[in-house]
Amino acid sequence: MQTTINPSWLAQGWSEELTLKQKLFFGFLFLVIAWIMVSTVLQLIDPAIGILDFGTLTVAVFGMLVGWLAIYISIWLQELLWHPFKSFRKQFGQHFNQLTSWQQSILYFSVFFLLLYAVLMAMVVVF
Numbered sequence: 001m002q003t004t005i006n007p008s009w010l011a012q013g014w015s016e017e018l019t020l021k022q023k024l025f026f027g028f029l030f031l032v033i034a035w036i037m038v039s040t041v042l043q044l045i046d047p048a049i050g051i052l053d054f055g056t057l058t059v060a061v062f063g064m065l066v067g068w069l070a071i072y073i074s075i076w077l078q079e080l081l082w083h084p085f086k087s088f089r090k091q092f093g094q095h096f097n098q099l100t101s102w103q104q105s106i107l108y109f110s111v112f113f114l115l116l117y118a119v120l121m122a123m124v125v126v127f
Contacts, residue, residue, distance in 0.1 A: 020089070024072040031065040 018026070038061055042049050078085045096104065 020075065021072070024068065024075065028065070028068050028072055031061060031068055035061040035065055 035058060038058055079089075096107075099107070
């Protein structure tokens with residue numbers, strides 16, 4: 001006799017997909033752990049490693065950590081202060097797929113170049 005395995009039974013207690021906030025939180029948690037562990041891992045690889053090596057890689061991981069935190073806080077504030085954003089974000093895929101291909105391309109490239117502009121302006125401020 002062959003028994004069938006019900007997939008919903010295997011995933012009992014787990015939702016089908018994590019929400020965006022949960023994904024950002026787990027990513028942030030991973031970066032915090034990586035930031036704490038980077039110096040220990042470097043010392044295991046090379047015991048003669050200097051303090052500057054710690055600092056260089058720690059700054060890179062810390063930069064990713066701060067960027068991830070900024071994204072998480074901005075989404076949290078948008079949903080807190082502007083309630084229609086939450087429903088818009090949930091239905092964005094459906095609305096985006098209704099656009100024609102050239103409209104999708106314009107939207108995609110405008111977001112890409114605005115993010116590139118933001119990175120360049122942030123570099124101007126820092127340097």
